[in-house]
Amino acid sequence: xxxxxxxxxxxxxxxxxxxxxxxxxxxxxxxxxxxxVSVRDVAERADVxxxxxxxxxxxxxxxxxxxxxxxxxxxxxxxxERPEGQGVVEALRAHALASWVRLDSDPRRERFAALVxxxxxxxxxxxxxxxxxxxxxxxxxAAELGREPDDLAxxxxxxxxxxxxxxxxxxxxxxxxxxxxFDLLIHGWQASQLGSxxxxxxxxxx
Amino acid sequence: xxxxxxxxxxxxxxxxxxxxxxxxxxxxxxxxxxxxVSVRDVAERADVxxxxxxxxxxxxxxxxxxxxxxxxxxxxxxxxERPEGQGVVEALRAHALASWVRLDSDPRRERFAALVxxxxxxxxxxxxxxxxxxxxxxxxxAAELGREPDDLAxxxxxxxxxxxxxxxxxxxxxxxxxxxxFDLLIHGWQASQLGSxxxxxxxxxx
DNA sequence: GCAGAAACTTGAACGATTGCAGTTTCTGAC
DNA sequence: GTCAGAAACTGCAATCGTTCAAGTTTCTGC
Numbered sequence: 001x002x003x004x005x006x007x008x009x010x011x012x013x014x015x016x017x018x019x020x021x022x023x024x025x026x027x028x029x030x031x032x033x034x035x036x037v038s039v040r041d042v043a044e045r046a047d048v049x050x051x052x053x054x055x056x057x058x059x060x061x062x063x064x065x066x067x068x069x070x071x072x073x074x075x076x077x078x079x080x081e082r083p084e085g086q087g088v089v090e091a092l093r094a095h096a097l098a099s100w101v102r103l104d105s106d107p108r109r110e111r112f113a114a115l116v117x118x119x120x121x122x123x124x125x126x127x128x129x130x131x132x133x134x135x136x137x138x139x140x141x142a143a144e145l146g147r148e149p150d151d152l153a154x155x156x157x158x159x160x161x162x163x164x165x166x167x168x169x170x171x172x173x174x175x176x177x178x179x180x181x182f183d184l185l186i187h188g189w190q191a192s193q194l195g196s197x198x199x200x201x202x203x204x205x206x
Numbered sequence: 207x208x209x210x211x212x213x214x215x216x217x218x219x220x221x222x223x224x225x226x227x228x229x230x231x232x233x234x235x236x237x238x239x240x241x242x243v244s245v246r247d248v249a250e251r252a253d254v255x256x257x258x259x260x261x262x263x264x265x266x267x268x269x270x271x272x273x274x275x276x277x278x279x280x281x282x283x284x285x286x287e288r289p290e291g292q293g294v295v296e297a298l299r300a301h302a303l304a305s306w307v308r309l310d311s312d313p314r315r316e317r318f319a320a321l322v323x324x325x326x327x328x329x330x331x332x333x334x335x336x337x338x339x340x341x342x343x344x345x346x347x348a349a350e351l352g353r354e355p356d357d358l359a360x361x362x363x364x365x366x367x368x369x370x371x372x373x374x375x376x377x378x379x380x381x382x383x384x385x386x387x388f389d390l391l392i393h394g395w396q397a398s399q400l401g402s403x404x405x406x407x408x409x410x411x412x
Numbered sequence: 413g414c415a416g417a418a419a420c421t422t423g424a425a426c427g428a429t430t431g432c433a434g435t436t437t438c439t440g441a442c
Numbered sequence: 443g444t445c446a447g448a449a450a451c452t453g454c455a456a457t458c459g460t461t462c463a464a465g466t467t468t469c470t471g472c
Contacts, residue, residue, distance in 0.1 A: 038428085152377070216419080
């Protein structure tokens with residue numbers, strides 16, 4: 001029953017305490033709220049010293065977001081391992097629809113999302129973290145298209161795609177919003193009055 | 207010689223201490239670096255208590271960015287008071303070129319920019335702050351076009367336009383990059399291989 | 413000229429984070 | 443086996459950002 005077949009006892013124990021800390025943190029945060037729980041409380045519950053806690057996580061907010069590596073991996077995988085003949089942007093659209101905006105029926109995910117949404121510190125931390133994936137995503141896109149890793153069109157696409165959840169999740173129909181924004185990205189704003197000077201003039205009502 | 211002709215002595219004094227604090231902060235930060243200067247140091251230099259300091263600024267990073275109200279004002283003004291017949295997006299492009307990406311010859315601005323760029327905490331704070339203008343900008347755009355204030359195309363445009371500096375300033379030719387990204391926004395990514403599934407397939411080289 | 417609001421002060425907290433000096437626990441080499 | 447050293451962990455104290463409570467000074471409007 002080796003969960004981590006590769007490594008020795010040491011690393012296993014290390015992973016165990018890390019997990020214990022993360023579990024304790026989530027439990028306490030969900031029960032009492034992020035700001036009403038101190039790092040010491042978490043350390044206490046996990047039965048480690050606060051020093052140890054900070055050896056495993058770079059800060060209080062990070063306690064909530066382990067799993068970030070996997071998120072980035074699945075993001076670049078969506079681009080790299082897309083179906084034959086599917087465009088990069090289409091793959092990202094599909095990934096966005098499937099993974100981001102699903103108001104999950106899983107009650108654990110739901111409570112977690114609520115916690116993050118209701119805690120400003122966590123909201124901000126999440127956004128910062130999320131946008132840091134822009135580099136990796138951009139690189140993945142560029143690689144798929146055989147372009148320079150710092151190709152501007154790819155970097156821009158990456159950043160803009162990552163903005164989609166922020167734009168869509170607050171709307172009454174998130175799924176439709178995702179579609180709309182992707183259509184805008186593909187076809188541009190010119191078709192929507194916004195793009196050209198002369199077209200815009202006709203339709204103003206100010 | 208009244209710099210603030212409108213208000214009484216009280217408000218003038220208040221503005222004076224606020225300014226004293228901001229000046230002290232910038233001076234110390236530029237000299238020793240943001241992280242090597244404590245809030246207490248700044249308060250000391252400005253000859254106020256730290257409590258007073260926090261009555262004027264919501265946090266340490268905010269000491270560096272007074273002037274944010276004006277930035278947002280000039281942003282929405284660029285949209286509202288654009289030349290006759292100019293499109294909203296064109297106005298924003300012009301504003302971006304004129305105000306954001308200018309590697310100023312003014313040595314003070316340059317040192318300031320370097321400070322922000324070299325300090326992660328400040329970089330992140332700036333980005334968060336910057337993106338908070340999305341709401342106002344989106345509303346301004348929607349108003350100009352006579353659309354609902356929460357129109358998705360306008361919100362998306364606002365957020366994406368605000369990403370432009372982050373995309374452009376790190377490049378060797380920031381001005382050209384601004385142009386490119388605006389062109390992408392207007393005409394969409396479909397023309398750049400990225401947009402459609404079938405076109406993308408032909409040009410891959412993996 | 414006075415009541416009250418506003419700006420400021422002192423002093424003490426609280427919580428996150430870091431540094432330091434040790435102790436225990438594993439690992440790899442002999 | 444065992445032993446040296448690395449790694450994980452502990453306790454404690456310090457620093458720093460931030461806030462609170464209670465009181466003092468300084469303006470403003472009446």
